[in-house]
Each structure stands twice: as structure tokens, then as C-alpha cells.
Amino acid sequence: QQQVKQSPQSLIVQKGGISIINCAYENTAFDYFPWYQQFPGKGPALLIAIRPDVSEKKEGRFTISFNKSAKQFSLHIMDSQPGDSATYFCAASDLQFYGNKLVFGAGTILRVKS
Amino acid sequence: GAVVSQHPSRVICKSGTSVKIECRSLDFQATTMFWYRQFPKQSLMLMATSNEGSKATYEQGVEKDKFLINHASLTLSTLTVTSAHPEDSSFYICSAPGAGDTQYFGPGTRLTVL
Numbered sequence: 475q476q477q478v479k480q481s482p483q484s485l486i487v488q489k490g491g492i493s494i495i496n497c498a499y500e501n502t503a504f505d506y507f508p509w510y511q512q513f514p515g516k517g518p519a520l521l522i523a524i525r526p527d528v529s530e531k532k533e534g535r536f537t538i539s540f541n542k543s544a545k546q547f548s549l550h551i552m553d554s555q556p557g558d559s560a561t562y563f564c565a566a567s568d569l570q571f572y573g574n575k576l577v578f579g580a581g582t583i584l585r586v587k588s
Numbered sequence: 589g590a591v592v593s594q595h596p597s598r599v600i601c602k603s604g605t606s607v608k609i610e611c612r613s614l615d616f617q618a619t620t621m622f623w624y625r626q627f628p629k630q631s632l633m634l635m636a637t638s639n640e641g642s643k644a645t646y647e648q649g650v651e652k653d654k655f656l657i658n659h660a661s662l663t664l665s666t667l668t669v670t671s672a673h674p675e676d677s678s679f680y681i682c683s684a685p686g687a688g689d690t691q692y693f694g695p696g697t698r699l700t701v702l
Contacts (some may be wrong), residue, residue: 517693
């Protein structure tokens, strides 16, 4: 119930291409879905986040698509660049009951080839 | 955005000794902070929730006597790994909720126990 399943485990994309990472959840009480980017040896940094009352949110080259009925959400990175090569984590939280406690997906290692 | 710092960034210690890691929210107050550990190429695993002025809440399977947490002020939480052993070697990361739903992560502390 508390799990967030993330796929793929790793992804190789050509420079300029679109990177797509998917996550699925079971707990319908989750009401906050952030994506984090992590470089080796660093802490995660918030990329973009969405609430379930909207189906899409875009910030620059990063877009979250959210499908409430399917209990799935995805991250799209447009015009992927070598500097985007990092590990990406989706997460979810039940803000009402558990506050800011996040449940993380397993992570996706993205490599953008130049 | 809000900044969370950790000190030290790296620590090497001998087996059987104790190590203290500090987590500070630099420009905001945090009544709650979270401690995670992360093994190489794995996701973040929540260890405990640090509560200012009260006892920490530990996740299932985390030894509270081994991982001592103290939230002494609204900007400082400490994690002490007591009687450290090589299997405690890991990347320890703290986080604190900032404005809105956003959670900010520290840069992490790499602990190596010899």
C-alpha cells in the first residue's frame, strides 16, 4: 500500500530526445507527488511536484503527467541534455495523515548521450 | 530556495566508535526533520522522523538505541550512530519541510566504518 513503483531502472537517451520515467502507486490517500534529481555523492534536489487535482504540470523542460484513475504519474524531460544525466526518484506522500513523510520509488539512472 | 546543510560531509571512523552527524535548516525553522540512509545505487530509506522538543519516531526495523536522534532546536537535528560497525557504512541524508509541501534535502554525509 505504501509502495511507489518506478520504471525503468535505467534509461539511455540521445541528446535532444525525450526522457520518460514512470511511477505507479496503490495508496489513494497520497496527495503529493514530487520528483527529485540526484547527482552522485549529493543529496536529492526537488525538480517538480504535482497535486492530484491537476493532470499535468510543466516547468521549463520538465513535465509531470498525472493519471489519477490509473494511479500513475510520469516525468517527461524534453530536449534532454548530457547535464541531465543523474538518478531520478519519484515520491509520494499523504500530507493529511503522514505530513511530509515521503515514500520513494527505486530510482531511474538516466544517461543522456551527446 | 530553502537550504539544509549537513556536517560533516564525509567521516571515517573505527569500528566501535560513535559518530555524530548534524543537520541544519539555514534560513527557515523546522519542527520536523527526516533522516534517511542510502546504499549505493539504491533508493532513500527513511530511518526516522526527528521532532523538535520530543522523541524521534523510528521506522520499523531501525534500532533506536543505535541511531540516536536529538532535535535540540528549530534549526538543528543530530543523528548519532553509536558503536558503529562496517555494515553501518552508508550515505546519510537529512531533510526538512519548507514552505508549502516542499521538502528540502541536505547534501548528505558519507560514513565509512573501518
